[in-house]
Amino acid sequence: MKRLTSDRIFKFISFPLLLIIAFMMIFPVYILVKVSISEPSEVNTDHPTFLVHDITLEHWKNIILTDKKTESGQIVYKINIDELMVASEEEEQIIITPDEQYTINGVTRKLSFIEGATYKLSREELKKVRDASTTKKIFFGEETIQKLYMPIWKSLSVATLTTIFAIFIAAPAAYVISRMPKSIGYIIILGLLFTRMFPDVGIALPIATRFVSWQLTDTTLGLIFAHLIPNLPFLAWILVGTFQVIPRDVEKSAMIDGAGRLTTLRKIIFPIAAPGIAVGAMFVWLNSWNEFLYARYLTTVEGTLPIKTFEIITTGSYFTAAAYSTILTIPIIIITFYLQRYLKSGMLSGAVK
Amino acid sequence: MRFVKKYWLEMLMVLPLFAYLFYFTFIPVLQTIQISFIDDKSNQVSLINYESLFSHIDFNSALFNTIFITIVGITVQIVIALVIALILKKKFFGRGFFRTIMLIPMGVPTLVSGVTLLFVFGQTGYFNELLYRLGLVSTQPYWLGGGFESLAVIIFADMWKVLPLTVLLLLAGLESIGEDVYEASSIDGANGWKKFWHITLPLLKPSITMAIILRAIDSFRIFELPLVMTGKNVPVLSTFAYEAFQRNQYGLSGAAAVILLLIIILFILLYFFIVERKEARDGR
Numbered sequence: 001m002k003r004l005t006s007d008r009i010f011k012f013i014s015f016p017l018l019l020i021i022a023f024m025m026i027f028p029v030y031i032l033v034k035v036s037i038s039e040p041s042e043v044n045t046d047h048p049t050f051l052v053h054d055i056t057l058e059h060w061k062n063i064i065l066t067d068k069k070t071e072s073g074q075i076v077y078k079i080n081i082d083e084l085m086v087a088s089e090e091e092e093q094i095i096i097t098p099d100e101q102y103t104i105n106g107v108t109r110k111l112s113f114i115e116g117a118t119y120k121l122s123r124e125e126l127k128k129v130r131d132a133s134t135t136k137k138i139f140f141g142e143e144t145i146q147k148l149y150m151p152i153w154k155s156l157s158v159a160t161l162t163t164i165f166a167i168f169i170a171a172p173a174a175y176v177i178s179r180m181p182k183s184i185g186y187i188i189i190l191g192l193l194f195t196r197m198f199p200d201v202g203i204a205l206p207i208a209t210r211f212v213s214w215q216l217t218d219t220t221l222g223l224i225f226a227h228l229i230p231n232l233p234f235l236a237w238i239l240v241g242t243f244q245v246i247p248r249d250v251e252k253s254a255m256i257d258g259a260g261r262l263t264t265l266r267k268i269i270f271p272i273a274a275p276g277i278a279v280g281a282m283f284v285w286l287n288s289w290n291e292f293l294y295a296r297y298l299t300t301v302e303g304t305l306p307i308k309t310f311e312i313i314t315t316g317s318y319f320t321a322a323a324y325s326t327i328l329t330i331p332i333i334i335i336t337f338y339l340q341r342y343l344k345s346g347m348l349s350g351a352v353k
Numbered sequence: 354m355r356f357v358k359k360y361w362l363e364m365l366m367v368l369p370l371f372a373y374l375f376y377f378t379f380i381p382v383l384q385t386i387q388i389s390f391i392d393d394k395s396n397q398v399s400l401i402n403y404e405s406l407f408s409h410i411d412f413n414s415a416l417f418n419t420i421f422i423t424i425v426g427i428t429v430q431i432v433i434a435l436v437i438a439l440i441l442k443k444k445f446f447g448r449g450f451f452r453t454i455m456l457i458p459m460g461v462p463t464l465v466s467g468v469t470l471l472f473v474f475g476q477t478g479y480f481n482e483l484l485y486r487l488g489l490v491s492t493q494p495y496w497l498g499g500g501f502e503s504l505a506v507i508i509f510a511d512m513w514k515v516l517p518l519t520v521l522l523l524l525a526g527l528e529s530i531g532e533d534v535y536e537a538s539s540i541d542g543a544n545g546w547k548k549f550w551h552i553t554l555p556l557l558k559p560s561i562t563m564a565i566i567l568r569a570i571d572s573f574r575i576f577e578l579p580l581v582m583t584g585k586n587v588p589v590l591s592t593f594a595y596e597a598f599q600r601n602q603y604g605l606s607g608a609a610a611v612i613l614l615l616i617i618i619l620f621i622l623l624y625f626f627i628v629e630r631k632e633a634r635d636g637r
Binding site for chain 1: 362363366367369370371373374377378379380381382384385388433436437439440441443445451453454455456457458459460461462463464465466468469470471472473477478479482485493513516545570573574576577580581590591594595598603606607609610611613614617618621
């Protein structure tokens with residue numbers, strides 16, 4: 001058959017176009033990881049480098065490990081060698097002796113005596129001070145627990161419990177909706193879709209004020225309640241499609257064999273639907289793990305991981321934010337790739353119909 | 354009573370979902386509408402929130418930004434997603450690889466995509482560096498300070514994040530069109546462009562409608578990206594409502610949320626009105 005011009009043009013441009021788009025899809029993710037392992041000098045300049053020249057794990061260490069601290073809550077380095085020369089901002093030479101204690105806020109590169117005087121240090125000098133210090137970085141230090149492990153734990157528990165509640169509430173309902181007469185079921189599904197139209201800011205406002213009086217702000221339970229709001233209709237919507245595929249004959253024959261309605265549901269229907277429920281549950285877990293808006297409305301002190309990441313980016317520490325963002329992303333990338341094969345056809349085409 | 358007796362189990366199974374949605378979605382929305390008509394100071398029913406809303410300079414730009422981001426963003430997204438879906442539908446070497454690559458942004462939380470694109474589009478970011486190395490700019494333009502360039506960046510960020518889902522939706526639609534339709538049209542002598550215009554597009558319309566509706570609802574409610582990337586430089590309705598909430602101006606926040614709800618409903622009604630009416634006319 002004769003090849004026609006428009007077909008040829010399409011074929012000709014499609015591959016380069018695909019390459020460009022694929023590059024655009026990957027590039028930001030690469031930048032995220034790159035920033036989290038770059039030397040600050042590579043990023044904090046007018047002309048940042050595209051490739052990683054010196055890999056540093058310093059930013060990761062900073063968020064995973066805690067410096068050992070004194071009672072005053074400041075970081076203390078004891079200098080191990082006999083004495084250390086340090087130049088202050090006014091080019092004064094200060095001699096530090098082993099008996100004294102110093103506080104160093106690593107990122108701002110300041111060295112200050114506990115008595116209060118503050119001196120600027122260059123990065124190299126700071127490094128020398130650090131290398132000479134006997135202070136150890138430890139896992140599960142108080143600071144790390146507060147800043148990293150607690151938010152991770154909160155995010156994990158909220159997402160997991162939300163998923164479990166969502167399944168128990170949405171799955172039975174979805175089953176019943178799937179067995180309703182077509183017209184009624186269609187109206188209910190439209191209704192579920194309709195709840196998606198409500199702006200979250202509109203729902204979160206009265207919820208937040210209500211939760212204050214119920215003392216649910218800052219609690220895991222409060223967040224679970226909030227996360228169920230968008231996820232219940234979503235899961236029910238997906239699961240109606242899953243249950244619709246199961247033929248009614250299956251349950252009829254089970255009933256004829258003498259199984260009660262509950263037994264039929266428990267032993268026949270839900271096991272058949274289990275893979276579909278699992279996929280839907282993973283979507284709910286992801287939604288909840290990512291959720292930002294409700295968490296922002298309902299959090300004053302103890303944030304989830306997204307909230308913590310946002311707080312860090314607003315303080316301007318890019319490298320820490322990049323590392324946090326990477327941690328936030330890892331589980332999702334894994335689950336998304338696992339879900340990929342389900343994404344292709346069944347679920348979405350079901351959603352379109 | 355006989356109905357209850359026969360269907361008690363079914364009712365028991367549906368009840369929690371409906372009760373939850375009633376109590377935690379429907380009632381809050383009504384409450385928000387109620388709050389929006391109450392003056393925070395005097396607790397009287399009044400229109401003062403709406404009056405101060407429309408005289409608020411941030412609100413007017415938020416309104417414009419939200420609508421602009423949605424209309425322009427969705428148009429661009431659907432066109433690009435359609436092109437990608439058409440390419441990915443064809444069988445070629447490495448298709449599976451490209452499909453997987455396309456999915457990556459879906460695995461990135463919205464917040465993180467905001468953070469990442471902040472690195473890319475910041476003043477000393479990688480986009481400026483790319484332009485500089487290509488010799489396109491000599492200074493470093495600031496993309497996130499407000500104005501049209503910031504809106505364009507947000508539209509790009511939103512597109513980056515949701516393109517996989519849009520592509521998948523359209524791809525699912527494309528793959529449900531049978532090969533025989535194309536074969537028949539080839540015999541009738543239709544070329545690629547004609548096939549696309551007269552077969553693919555009409556048959557794909559339900560998928561496109563679905564994609565537009567779903568995306569429009571999400572795009573009107575856009576929150577994280579403007580908040581993370583531009584702070585207060587580019588207000589949208591959601592961030593405006595949030596800022597008002599933070600300042601304890603509940604009435605103002607509620608009023609902004611109500612306006613947002615109205616816009617979403619209006620958009621969907623308009624869309625169906627225009628598209629469905631055209632369809633009815635074409636059908637005649």
